[in-house]
Amino acid sequence: MAFRFPSDEWIQELSRQLNESNSYEQSAKDWEGDFIFVIAPDGSFAETAYLFLGLKHGKSTGAGLLSSIDEKPAEYRISAPYSTWRKVIDGDLDPIQGMMMRKLKLEGNLMKIMRYPKAAKEIVTCCASVPTEWPKG
Amino acid sequence: MWTFSSPRIVFGEDALDTLSEISGKKALIVTDAGVVSLGLLEPIIQRLARRRIRCEIFDDVTPDPAVPTIEQGVAKALNVEPDWVVGVGGGSAMDAAKAIWVLYERTDLAAADINPFIDLGLRRKARLITIPTTSGTGSEATWMIVLTDPADGRKLGLGNRECVADLAIVDPAMAMGMPPQLTADTGLDALAHAIEGYTCTWRSDLTDGLCAHAAAEVFEHLPRAIADGSNVDARTRMHNAATTAGLGFGNAFASLAHAMGHAIGAVHHLPHGRAVGLCLPFTLEFVAQTAPERLGRLARLAGLTTHEGGSGAQVLVNAIRHLAGGIGNPLSLSDAGIEQDAFEASLETMVGMAENDTQIITAARSVSSGELRLLFESAYDGRSVSF
16 A cells, blocks of 8 residues: 555554554664754645654654644754755655755754764655655646 | 765975965964974965065864864864964864864854854965875875764764865975884875775765776775885875775775774774774675675776776775785774773663764665674684675
8 A cells, every 4th residue: 555645544554654664763772853854835735744753762642743843842853845855865865965965944943953864864764665645736 | 866076186396385375364274283293384484475465373173183172273263263274184174273263263053063054154364285194095186074072982974075175285394204103104094095985875976087097096006105105206196096086986985994993093092094094894794795796897907906806896896905914904993902891881881882983874785783793803803804
């Protein structure tokens, strides 16, 4: 079964996969900090979507599609146009390279996140593992 | 989309004379006491004096510089108010110069804030010159900064594209006095940069040629530079190879051997190049289990074999061990003098450090905590990796 991106089901599947990942659990065992992924509109996607991902001590504590960016507090926000997210999830864009090239905008305590590079990579690996269905442009 | 950053590089015999062409008022030279005692600052100060540039010296940089050292250097910079910061030395001195320069420009930041995801807006107060006195670090050509966190001794991988020097002066005369062991350690660091830059996941068409050429040069000229340190050609080729490798991996990244080497250096205080060079054959064997193609291609490009694929990868690994053994460097952590008890007591700490080292994200093969543990154990025993 494929999960439409972005959707409540998609981010919940990512949360489920993270909770099954020993690699993620190991690499993020001390991590505390929730994320909101902001999917900005572009030619293929007309709206703005906000996906919440709760993360604490190597586990995902919850996930969901938010109605607005203020619905839940989160320590980090990563924002990018829809087509950029698609490249990340398809494995065509390394998100850290994307952030260095300002294709993805990261807001939050960067000093802290730089100490958990493997956890960040494991999240991306899990993203790529979610069977994803893309809306028709 | 990716990008390529480079300083203006002046290299070869008399490259230092470029200093006689720059303009400014005050320079802060960031270096260590060893460089000062070798008299390596004199030709720099003389040339800057011809341009009426007054020099102040901060020579408190220690190996693997810790954040408080950087803060002392920033205080000096704020007092001196230089319009040039000049890093002279090995990787520690040049990385310290970069960090001091950034924090002199941006007094609102802490060292740990220097990351690649922000705009720093540098070059409002000063510009940066890097002058390597060893042939290995490549720091003269990269935007990366490695410091030590005094809280836990961990290496902090910092940096930003804006941290690339305005001018890198790669004059072989500055490296002629290196003793054989330092030549060997730093030379293996250059080799690790070349090979990891070629094989990591951030490699690109613009970095492959630099890395492959640098690897070939190190294989050929490092033994010559060690056998006869007065051999100007061998020294020059190694000095250039180190900068070439720096350009290559600085625009790609390093990888597993650096992640492990940083941890070993932080815990057991092995020199950086020795630790990284020692780990390299083991991490390449690990990568070759699933992705031997690029290793084999590099072996061919470096002139080690006419074959590619798995057999070429093994040729590359064998060649590294042959080179390291031939120049007298240890092939295992045990041979490097780390006691078994100390190794076992530190193993989990090193696994944790390596796992959260920034260099691990570009490994051509993902590595789990258990695999990292096995890699450290293999490196300790000098046992080839077959998992």
